[in-house]
Amino acid sequence: MKKVLFTLITLISLNVNSQSIDYELYTLDNGLDVILHQENSSPVVTVSVMYHVGAKDEIEGRTGFAHFFEHLLFEGTKNIERGKWFDIVSSNGGSNNANTSHDRTYYYETFPSNSLELGLWMESERMLHPIINQIGVDTQNEVVKEEKRQRIDNAPYGALIYGTAVDPYLYPKHPYGRSVIGSMEDLDAATLQEFIDFNNKWNNPNNAVLVVAGDIEIEKTKNLIEAYFGDIPNNGEVPVRETVVEDPISETIKLTEYDSNIQIPAKAFLYRTPGMTDRDSYVLQYISAVLSGGKSSRMVKRMKDDEKIALEVIAFNQPQQDYGKYLMVALPVGETSLEKLSTTMDEEIEKIKSDLISERE
Known part of the structure; x- marks a missing residue:
């Protein structure tokens, strides 16, 4: 070892200096922030939604929920049959993915620009009509366990790359000290109602940003966004987060981590x-x-x-x-x-x- x-x-x-990108920002009546960026050089458009919820918003004993939903919300919706999400995207010449951090969860689809409306409909379905049931939870629980085995447990330098060996020392107070993928024991112990409650608490228009970028017409895109997202209700006010302040690191901390996956x-x-x-x-x-x-x-x-x-x-x-x-x-x-x-x-x-x-x- x-x-x-x-x-x-x-x-x-x-x-340091930063780069400027032209965009338009506005907010729907339900609190959904919208960012539009018009770039007509290629006939491609990306529709993405970022929810302001991540691993830092979980509670002790129920870690891993935010990342779990990154998987769970591809299971299907009221109008998208279970297992068909990726088929719809690929059959329309598109690609899609999602990722989770301590701070946010992000979903996107990239399509030929003539499928803009399809992308907006799919993300509005994810926000308004997700199906959260036991078969989906059980399926994605196994997917997440396999992801942890591949990316952290059995991957070279996995504990360094994903921070599981070091983040607790950088953030002894802040929830950044917990891993994004969370505890498999916590996920196993969670009930279906706890998953439903987590979704209702965090995945609402007033806690999200919709970004549409690419080969678009601004006014037409605004009309489509209003049609698909304008009437989506919120399940409550945006939760108030506790501010956690770390003490300064006053001396060097030295840590040795043993990894059987590396040479x-x-x-x-x-x-x-x-x-x-x-x-x-x-x-x-x-x-x-x-x-x-x-x-x-x-x-x-x-x-x-x-x-x-x-x-x-x-x-x-x-x-x-x-x-x-x-x-x-x-x-x-x-x-x-x-x-x-x-x-x-x-x-x-x-x-x-x-x-x-x-x-x-």
């Missing part, structure tokens, strides 16, 4: 960082590009090309609503020690803190 050593500390902040150990630094709306979160995106964004970036050039001590090296910011997470990871070449990787990454951090970033970079 090989070891993966993680070091958790806090980080500094710098500066090469990894050295990783992880930092708790500001939330995604903080200016420093954008700064960290820029720092990532300087450190590992391409062959000429600082860490890649030094550690892979010049000194040849790293098989792979990467640095990136993972922004979230309340707090972010910054990762620096390196895999050693040959007999290179993890301590050597650690020293080199520390030196690059000090350079970022003390030296200006050049115009070339």
Whole structure:
């Protein structure tokens, strides 16, 4: 069994710029926020809905619900037969998927632009008429268990990639410390009514954003959105969330994680960082590009090309609503020690803190 050593500390902040995209934002009477982006260069349109509910909104003893619904809400609706969702999408030349984080759940369909109305109808069906029954719950429970086995339990570096080994140390108070996929025991113990209640509490128009982007006509799209979403009722007010504030990390935390799925150990630094709306979160995106964004970036050039001590090296910011997470990871070449990787990454951090970033970079 090989070891993966993680070091958790806090980080500094710098500066960054952002890109502007033209869009129109408005809100329906039922509270559904709508964002439209017109781009007519290709005959393609994407319809997506993001619900402001994620793993952080679950309660102790019932974790994994948000991610579970990412799967469950493809089971079918009042007007879409069970098991036919993906068939409808593919037979109309489209693609679709969904994903879940600690903060939100996201669904989308991409179609040829002449199927815009189909995409809007399908997402309105998911919001208004989902069928949540025991056969769907039992089916998706097994799907989620298999996903956990594949992506976390039996995947190389799975505990690092999905945070199950490190997030409890970064977020000892905040629910970000729990994994998005949750506890299989919690899902097994949950009743059908608890799943129905979770859906009614969170998956409402007043807790969602509809985005339509691509080859569209704005006024026509607005009329279709009003027709399909305007009359969808809310099951209640948007739930009030408790604000959880973490104490500062006052000293380095060192953690060794053993992973039987890997042949090469990894050295990783992880930092708790500001939330995604903080200016420093954008700064960290820029720092990532300087450190590992391409062959000429600082860490890649030094550690892979010049000194040849790293098989792979990467640095990136993972922004979230309340707090972010910054990762620096390196895999050693040959007999290179993890301590050597650690020293080199520390030196690059000090350079970022003390030296200006050049115009070339």
